[in-house]
Structure formats: structure tokens, C-alpha cells
Amino acid sequence: MTRTFDHLVAEAESVSVAGWDFSWLDGRATEQRPSWGYQRLMSERLAQASAALDIQTGGGEVLAGAPKLPPLMVATEAWPPNVEKATQLLHPLGAVVVVDPDEPPLPFGDEAFDLVVSRHPVTVWWDEIARVLRPGGTYLSQQVGPASVFELVEYFLGPQPQEARRARHPDDARTAAEAAGLEITDLRSESLRTEFFDIGAVIYFLRKVVWMVPGFTVAHHRDRLGELHDRIEAEGPFVARTTRFLIEARKPARKPARKPPRGPAREPAREPA
Template sequence: MNKKTYKALWKAEESHAFQGWDFSYLDGRWELSDPPWDYRALVLSLLGPHERLLDMGTGGGEFLLSLHHPYALTSVSEGYPPNVALCRRVLEPLGITVGEVSGDDCLPFAGDSFDLVINRHEAFSPAEVCRVLRRGGYFLTQQVGGQNNRDLSERLIEHFQPAFPHHTLQNNVHALEGQGFEILRAQEAFLPERFYDVGALAFYCRIIKWEFPGFSVDGCYERLLALQQQLEAGRPIEGTAHRFLILAHKK
């Protein structure tokens, strides 16, 4: 395959449509090791059938719907306009309350509304989570840490600097403790990640813009070609994912 053909393929991947927060398009082309905890099992262990649940940053509600929690007791927040529209189309008719947000520090729900607030890869304000959570309730979050994909970003983006270098487990624990939360669990992991074709990486970089600032196939073409040569030599494109988990209790 010649360089022109590669470029056309990668540009097509770069512009491929993306909906919700669903990366199934990359199945078989991208591999990310699981963290040493089971987020879904933890959610279910905390979620009683009569408790009120908020899923922050629900995306398109894909994970939320897998919980099969009573819809009348379920609310979601989402800030990305295409996903808000998707939630209104898919979740609202089920009876799930959809709250549109424009910032981390203003959730559109009354205080003391929820028994459990869950958050998977969404920014949050500890003070605002504390406000909407009932006394005795729990906050469970799995976060993408500030060092996520740094090794890959440095290979593709000249003079790369992480967008959120202070987004660490320790800093988030301290922020939650500052709001009076009791930390029941705090765990961190650095996980191997692999891409098996350059097109998959181009699609991913276009979605995760804050980790690959200014990325484009045109602008990073020579670096992408070097990665293609690496693949042809039998070596996958490898990176490192950064994850951490916190379970906090509102006393």
C-alpha cells in the first residue's frame, strides 16, 4: 500500500462518526487491559432497589442501562450537546430524568437528592457532589488520570504537555476529604494499551482531543507513517492508560 492510500484511509478514520461514549467501533483493533477492580460490580454492590441514583456524564446511557435500575429512581447528567440530545431521545421516554450541565460545579438537581452518585470518567466538583448526595450516601468514581496516554501523546504531538497534570488520585482524595467525605477505597493503576492499526489510533486521537491537542492526520502524517512501519515490523503501537478509583461516604 502506498503513502497516498494510507493517508486517505487514515483521514477517513479521523472523520468517522462517533456517538455517545461507545468505542465498540475499535473492537479487535484496540486493546486496553482491565483495571484491578470491577467498577460495575462495585456500583451494583452499593445500589439497592429503592435508592435514588445519579450517573454523572452518562454519555449515551450505555453503561447506565446495563444496571437495570428502576428508571423512575434514575437520573443522569450530561454536558456534550450531541449526547444530551441522544439522552433525551433514548432515556427520557423510559422515565429517566436527564439533566443538562454546562460545568462541573452546577448540577441541575436539588440538594440531598441521591443515595448513590456514580461517575465514570467525568469531571466533578466535590462540593457539588456533596450537595446533591444525601447524608449516608456514597460517591463512586473511576477517573482517567492526568498521565493517561502520555507516552503516545509525546510520540505524536510535538512539545506535548499534559492538559491535567494535577488530576491524580492523591489530589482528588484530598479534595473530597476537604468536603467532609470519608474515603473508603482509593486505588490507582497504570495499564498497558495497544493499537493494532494506525487508522484506529487516528480515530481515537480525534475523539480524545485534550490528550492529543492539535492532532490531525495531515499534521501528524510523518509520525503516523513511522508507527505504520513499526506495525509492519511486527510490533503493535503501545501506550499506557492511567486510571484511579475512589469510593467516598458522606457522613
């Protein structure tokens, strides 16, 4: 039975968007996953770490999926609803959640962690990541790439300038990481198919991922939402391309101090005859 536009809108407006769990979209939207498997890679790194930091953990859902956490596990988050959810989820696992405004400096001392991870960070403060990493430590992150889901963005905002379409490019991430003194060990990117099967899925997505269409509200965009609803009903799912890239960087190990060169052996001074 086809649900009306008003019913779909009311449903999508009423559901909570706290946390970083997108299970409400099951059956209503699909997103192709990157081939590298961030959850698996993160879990492998965490299992071998002694002290780790998850930056911008959201509701803690991704971190909580790791089978084994290191002896010292810290996560940061800025948005109060996410802080509460992450605390409830991660504290029983032995992880500490720290409120952080996502602005430098990170509230940790120099060389505090041998692993820093982050999935889909909104901002990346490379100098701070380099500072809190121990020599030989690793940063692993899956990030949103350039012009991700811009078919949807431009449907509501119109054509975007080239600088907006190129923002969050993996080449820029490489340059910034290297400028902070990190060595890139892995950098991969993919363009992935995303489908929205009803207008409720679109509304929920834009309410949750607030930076896609800044200031999005159903009231302000109701006409365009109605047109998109009619289009999906007539033509099928709205298709967009999601871009993702994986970046792994290493802080160079500290070189051992060089010993001063030894001079030629000297004969002991002789007493005068």
C-alpha cells in the same frame, strides 16, 4: 490484505465519534480492564439506591448496562451529540437526561441523591457532589489517572512537564474529596496495558478523546501519523499504559441533635403556711 495508510485514515475520519461506545475499536485496539469491575460495582450500588445521579454520562452506555435502576435516576451530559444519544438510550429505561455544562452548580437541590456515580469524568466538582448527596450517601467513580496513554500524547506533543504528568493523581482526589467534607471508603489505582494495532485506531481514539492531544486533526498531524503507521507496520502494535483509579466516598450521616441536659429534680414550691 494490508490496508494502505490513506485507506485507514479515510476510514477513521469518516466514522462517527458520538457517544462513549468504543466498539469500533474491536479487533483494532485493546485496553486491559481494571480488576475492580466498575460496571459491577455501580450496578450493585444502583440496585440499592432510591435516588441516583450519573454525572457526565456520555452516551449513557455504561449506565444503561445496569440491570436495575433506582426509582429516581438522573444523568447529566454536556456535549449535544451525547445528549441526544443518551436520551434515546436512557429514557426508555426510566432515566432522565439533563443538559449540564459541567460547571458548578449542579442543577439540583441540596441533598437530592443518596448515590452519585461517574465514569471517567473530565472534571470533578467535589463541593457540588457533597452538596447534592444526602447525609450517609455515597459517591462512586472510576477516573482516568495521571499520565494515562502519555506514550501516545508525547509522540505527538513531545515531552510533557512534570505537572502535566502528575495531573489527576488519586492522592489529589482524596485531598479534594476530604476538603469537601467527604470520607474516603475506597481508593485503588492500576496501570494497564493498551495496544493500537493500526493507525486508524489511533486516529479514532484521538478524535473521540479530544483532550488527549488538544486540537488534533489528521491534516495537522499527517506527517507524524504516517511515521507511526510505518512503525506499526514494521514493529507491531503501538503500546501505551492506561492509568485508572477507583474512588468511593461517603457523606457523613447527620448526627442527631443533642438534647439539653436535664437538671436535678426539684421539689414543688410549697404554699406559705
